[in-house]
Amino acid sequence: MSEERGHKTIEQAESEGKYIRKVRSYVKREGRLTKGQARALETLWDSMGLNHSDGLLTMSAVFGNDNPVTLEVGFGMGKSLVEMAKNDPKRNFIGIEVHRPGVGACLALAEEQGVTNLRVYEHDAIEIIADCIPNGSIDTMQLFFPDPWHKARHHKRRIVKPEFIESIRQLLRVGGVFHMATDWENYAECMLDDMSGAPGFKNLSENGDYVPRPDSRPLTKFENRGQNLGHGVWDLQFAKID
Template identity: 65%
Template sequence: MSDSNLEQAQADGKYIRTVRSFVKREGRLTKGQAAALERSWPTMGLTHQQGLLDLTQVFGRTAPTVLEIGFGMGKSLVAMAAAAPEKNFIGIEVHRPGVGACLMEAETAGLTNLRVYEHDAVEVLRDCIADGALDTVQVFFPDPWHKKRHHKRRLIQPAFVEALRPKLALGGVLHLATDWENYAEHMLEVMSGAANWRNLAEDQGYIPRPSERPLTKFEQRGERLGHGVWDLKFSRIG
């Protein structure tokens, strides 16, 4: 069905079209990733089918909870979870090899404060996370979808941030980072136009790179090549 036919069908109420922020790649698992999934999924894996999470039960304690969307191979997520053992971390990623890689890193770091989903974050947020449950949501380097006709696939959209906001506690923070200037501008426009958020940047633009966001190899390389990175932090005020 063509795009316009799908939209027509949706308008007729026959078909709800979902524009997803990812294309599922069938990447192969390395042996190490497969083994880590086998070993650690029973203790660290969460499934969408489990439905609404009881965080106290999942982590065996009550602690501030950080949710990362689209963690890739999990490098930053594992580094942050290792640096903040007093917090709970939940990662969501659709790419299975990435989930396996993250579990490998988490095992090496000996983490007990991390749980992961292999699922679409839009659905996990909607169905599994209780209102007010999160202290921080972070989205680092989401797929920029460079072409204009693909911009609708970008994760950061008005409807998405409006659905995400109630999942944060009041005062909770959404932290975004991108190395694509046009996406940074898009993020700033979406967040500045959304109700009940406060921009934590003094000049209402971008914040200086926060020290708690680990510097990845990818970003280091970008720095050497003179590429920019833009961080945004907004707190929930309503």
């Protein structure tokens, strides 16, 4: 049954006060803001926050330089993203996350660590990619541990699928890399299959499958604990060739 029944568009329905359920590639978990997270959102947003309503970015204007840009979708609480930005000051980073406490935590940690080459969105990644990121402007695209939607009937909600892959190809410069990581083997296999069949990409794995975790991707406590328990993590890197 269509979500738009009785209305011309979803937007029209919403303007009339109707709630329309939208299929998302994530589960939004609000949670409670700590005082530190709330303060960070209030005091740091003007300098580090980006808004969907601002439209298409000009990277040189956002960062004040022409350094390469890494875009990460779903940075969680931001610890790894801040660490990467701190370790690579000649690279610019943009993070997208819908979890408000995570955005606040990321901003607070960036301030604590003296990180200035990071900007963040609190918004749906699909809309940011479509409306705000210029084609050919991204050097590295990162998608680490996305929601696996592990039940077969939910696989359609997984973010890595052909239309998403093509949108990423458009954003990447030629030679730019799409880097994915997951701790769900089935999702890794699906990512590998979809990426291998996608036009314009080359697998950077010597064996045509997965790559060792690059030093640039920090090892999280969760991942380290999982490895100690024998749990696998799969990294994939595909370069845009045209």
